[in-house]
Amino acid sequence: MAEEKQTNYDVIVVGAGPAGMTAALYASRANLSVLMLDRGIYGGNLNNTAAIENYPGFKTVQGPELAQDMYQGATQFGAQYAYGTVEKVELAGDLKQLTTDMGDVFTAKVLVIATGTQQRHMGVPGEEEYGGRGVSYCAVCDGAFFKNKHVVVVGGGDSAVEEGMYLTQLAKKVTVVVRRDQLRAQPLIQEQAKQNDKMEFIFNTQVTEVLGDDNKVVGVKTHDSKTGKDAEIRADGVFIYVGSVPMTAPFKDLGILNEQGYVKTNDLMATSLPGVFAIGDVRETPLRQIATAVGDGAIAGQQIYQYLMNH
Structure with a gap:
C-alpha cells in the first residue's frame, strides 16, 4: 500500500532560497514539522549567481554550490521539500491552507513567506x-551561448556590473547601457569593471526596443536623454538588470503588502497576521543580500518556535 502523502505541517515555508532554507533549518532543529514549497529548484536566485564574494565564511563561492550546501543543512533535521507554485492562500482560524498549481492542498499552523524577487522587465x-x-535576465544561465560575441547589459547597479564582468569571461565585448549619468554599483565593483578592457559604458541612455531577425536578437535601439538622439547598437544578446519585483501575487489579498508589493513585517519578521511571517528579499528591508536573508531566516525560525509554544 502506498504511503499517504503528508499534507499537514507545523510550518510551511513558501520559497526555498537562503532565507527560506535557514528558517526551515532552525524550525526543524526545534523538532517542528516543516515543508519548504518552491516553484523551482531550491536555492532561488543563488542558482543564477556566479561567484559570491561577500558571504561571510567564504572568500568566494559559486551560487549553486552554496545552494546545495544550504539545502543539505536545511533538510538534515527532517524539513521536507516539494515543488509547486502557490495559487491560493486561505486563513481559517489558526490554520493556513495553501493550494498549489499542482492541485496539492497543504495546511500549517505557521506560514513563512520567503518567495523573494524576480528580475524586472x-x-x-x-x-x-x-x-x-x-x-536574458541571467548571465550564469545563458552566458555560454554568447562565446566570442557582443552582448549588451542594461542597468547600472551591482547586478548589472557584476554580471557584465562575468560575461566578459565568455563574450568578446560587453556594452553596458546605463540610464543615469553614473553607475549605482558599489565603488569596488565599479573599479574592477572600469579596468576590464572588454567592457564599455554608455551613460544617459535608455534601451527603447530590442531588435531581432530570424528569431534571434541582432541589437537594440537606444535613446540618449541628454542629446535627444536615437541610435542602434548591434549585438547578439541583451542581458537585463533594471531592478527586481517581489513575488507576492498569492498574498495580495491578505493586507500585508506595501505599495510596491513587498511584505511588511516588524523586527521579529512577523506580519500583522498571527502566525504569518516574511523573510528575505520579499520583505520590506533596506538591504537584499544572502547575509541579510540568512539573518531573517534565523530570527523567524526562533520566533516560529516561540509562537507555537504560546498557541
Missing part, C-alpha cells in the same frame, strides 16, 4: 518576443 518592444532567443 523593461517593457519595451521585442523584449518578450525575443525572450530565450537573445534576451
